[in-house]
Each structure stands twice: as structure tokens, then as C-alpha cells.
Amino acid sequence: MPHPVDVHVGKRIRHRRWLVGMTQQQLAQSVGIKFQQIQKYETGANRVSASRLWDIAESLDVDVSFFFEGLASEEEAQQEHTGSVPADILGDKEALELVRSYYAIPENQRRRLFDLARVLSDVA
Known part of the structure; x- marks a missing residue:
């Protein structure tokens, strides 16, 4: 079972990749890995090492801290979610x-x- 932090970081990778219009293949080439590895990172199935996260952040033009933003409040938001907007709108x-x-x-x-x-x- 994936760790919630790994899932969150993976969602943030996917979110940023989508916002900049980059494919998994393009991101993978940029950091020197296969696109299947990006898929595993984005689902939280595999943990992203610190150095790899650094490379991904550079490729996506964000600070490493971007991938951890909202981590503490995500669980609270899911518990408090009562409206029609999904708790994980960025996913x-x-x-x-x-x-x-x-x-x-x-x-x-x-x-x-x-x-x-x-x-x-x-x-x-």
C-alpha cells in the first residue's frame, strides 16, 4: 500500500506536468528515466528519491517544496469535504x-x- 506522502507527491508531479503541458514521456526524457517510472511516481506506487525529485522540479520549473504544498491540509480537506467539488480537484x-x-x-x-x-x- 503506497504511503500517503508518496501519493501526494505523485499527484503534485502529475498536476504540474499537466499545467506545463508536458507528457510523461517528455518528463522522463528530461530526467533520464523511462516514462513507466513517471507513471509509478504519479500514482505513488514508487517513491521518488530526493535527487530524482530535484531533477523533476528543475524539469517542471518549480521549487522542490511545491510537491509538498497542501500535504497537511489534504487530510483535513477530505474529512471536511461536504460540497460538490472533489477534495482532490487537482487530481x-x-x-x-x-x-x-x-x-x-x-x-x-x-x-x-x-x-x-x-x-x-x-x-x-
Whole structure:
């Protein structure tokens, strides 16, 4: 059974990889491993060594601390989760695609889309 910290770090790797638009293959090549190893890291099946996490952070252009952000509050959020938003929103592929697409929209149009989404969510 994977350790919760390994699962969290793996989710954060996947999240960042998606946000920058990188495939598992591209990340694997960047750090000099096979993409299957990235798959295992992202699921928490394999632990990421400190030096490998350092290389991954450099490839994804983040500080190593990024992979540990939200670790303490994740368990609390899952216990307190009562709304319709999943506790692990960053682990949802569709949500990550939506965020990436949202930021690809020009800023003035993005603001109008945001306002529309707020109105629609208030109506629902």
C-alpha cells in the first residue's frame, strides 16, 4: 500500500506536468528515466528519491517544496469535504484541462468568462 506522502507527491508531479503541458514521456526524457517510472511516481506506487525529485522540479520549473504544498491540509480537506467539488480537484484530469484552457484565453475575455461562471453557479 503506497504511503500517503508518496501519493501526494505523485499527484503534485502529475498536476504540474499537466499545467506545463508536458507528457510523461517528455518528463522522463528530461530526467533520464523511462516514462513507466513517471507513471509509478504519479500514482505513488514508487517513491521518488530526493535527487530524482530535484531533477523533476528543475524539469517542471518549480521549487522542490511545491510537491509538498497542501500535504497537511489534504487530510483535513477530505474529512471536511461536504460540497460538490472533489477534495482532490487537482487530481482531476478534466479540471486541469479546464484550468489550462482558461489561462490560454486573453485576459479581458477570461474575466468575462469568470463573471459568467459565477452568475451561473449562483443560479444553480
